[in-house]
Amino acid sequence: MAARVLLVDDEINMAKTQAKILQRKGYVVETAGNGREALRVLGENPFDVVITDLKMPSMDGMQLLREMNVKERGCAVIVLTGHGTIESAVEAMQHGAADYLTKPCNPDELLLKVDKLVETKRLREEVEQLRREMRAFKKFGELIGQSPQMRNLYLLIAAVSENKSTVLVTGESGTGKELVARTIHRQAPWADRPFVAINCGAMSETLLDSQLFGHRRGAFTGAIADHNGVFQTANGGTLFLDEISEIPLSLQVKFLRAIQEKEVTPLGSSRPIKVDVRIIAASNRDLEDAVRKGMFREDLFYRLNVVPIHLPPLRERREDIPLLIEHFVNTFSTEYKVAPKKIVPEAIEKLNAYAWPGNIRELQNVIERMFALSRSSEITLADLPAPIAGFAEKPPQFHDRVELPTLEEMERSLIGAALRKSQGNKNEAARLLAIDRQRLYRKIEKYQLDQESYLSEVE
DSSP: OOOEEEEEOSOHHHHHHHHHHHHHTTOEEEEESSHHHHHHHHHHSOOSEEEEESOOSSSOHHHHHHHHOHHHHTOEEEEEEOTTOHHHHHHHHHTTOOEEEESSOOHHHHHHHHHHHHHHHHHHHHHHHHHHHHHHTGGGTTOOOOSHHHHHHHHHHHHHTTSOOOEEEEOOTTSOHHHHHHHHHHHSTTTTSOEEEEETTSSOHHHHHHHHHOBOTTSSTTOOSOBOOHHHHTTTSEEEEESGGGSOHHHHHHHHHHHHHSEEOOBTOOSOEEOOOEEEEEESSOHHHHHHTTSSOHHHHHHHTTEEEEOOOGGGOGGGHHHHHHHHHHHHHHHHTSOOOEEOHHHHHHHHHSOOTTHHHHHHHHHHHHHHHOOSSEEOGGGSOHHHHTOOOOOOOOSSOOOOOOHHHHHHHHHHHHHHHTTTOHHHHHHHHTSOHHHHHHHHHHTTGGGSGGGGTOO
């Protein structure tokens, strides 16, 4: 939509000349012969820029400035002044004028000033629109975004928060699965009850059993006192289970019963305990694929997948990146007790174009790095990590090139060595590698180690 300009001048020929210059550039132009007429025109239509002479009959430019209330109308004012009366222009700017021009106007200077004011107004309106949209979504806690995917997510959260249906949140690492779980809990009627989170892939099978369901004193070596599991700790509230795909098959039956019967049996006890918790599980793996491969129980999958919520990666909702950048800049400004840093347009362009394999978590870390390492009030391309800025540091030079193994090659070699040392016994190999048997199965399949001869010796 073309910007609108109002010319206020009692010199008709001067106004016509300026109007033609602006119209050739695409502006919509109207004219008024004095301040009173200008107020009438301003009352009928909004304008982006007003250009007014200072010396006019009936109502001069200074009186017009006082009457029109520049801030409320949201338009910029340029005053026209003759040579030798710059003091009047300065006084006009003290009353709200944005700029001034001396008469007769240079056409290029006129266009330059109008273009600049129109662009400034457009950018200010865009920023304010972003702020309004962020405020509109404030009730969803720290979830930031106004893309179609995020709007649908907000509607789904609002709907599921009213009941205790089991929720399965899927998505790549760093997309904010735990944040979604916490938001669902905070929107629920039982928000004052406990929210307990546990990572199912970060502990051994025995420890995970104890953490989930609790144990009684003497249940295993080191169990010197009774311990309530997270089901009991979260009673009445929400239990968030991250990396649900890592629960060993042997524990999945017990976990399924806990969900179905709403009761848990601690290790070392034969008496079940009733619990009332909302279950929210999360996974960055394809659980349906794990079911097909026999690594995850099908009945447990369907029990968890009552309300599925999939979080899209950041690269699929790029329109949310500017909002997230502004959010993290404000967050770390407060944390580091500094003024918000200005990010130059070239750096913003690189941030918007980057693929963000680590998703929101990676973006958050990058913004924090800018605050931690840069003392400048401005962020430039030089402050961005090399992969984002689009350049790489010069690699070290070697006289004889040495081919180093990749991480995957090293991992495959270690797993193969453990299997050979254990003569194909997977339980023993998993112990040597300090990982659980299910994870070892996945690694064997990934690296096609099931084709090796030593695996057939001992199962």
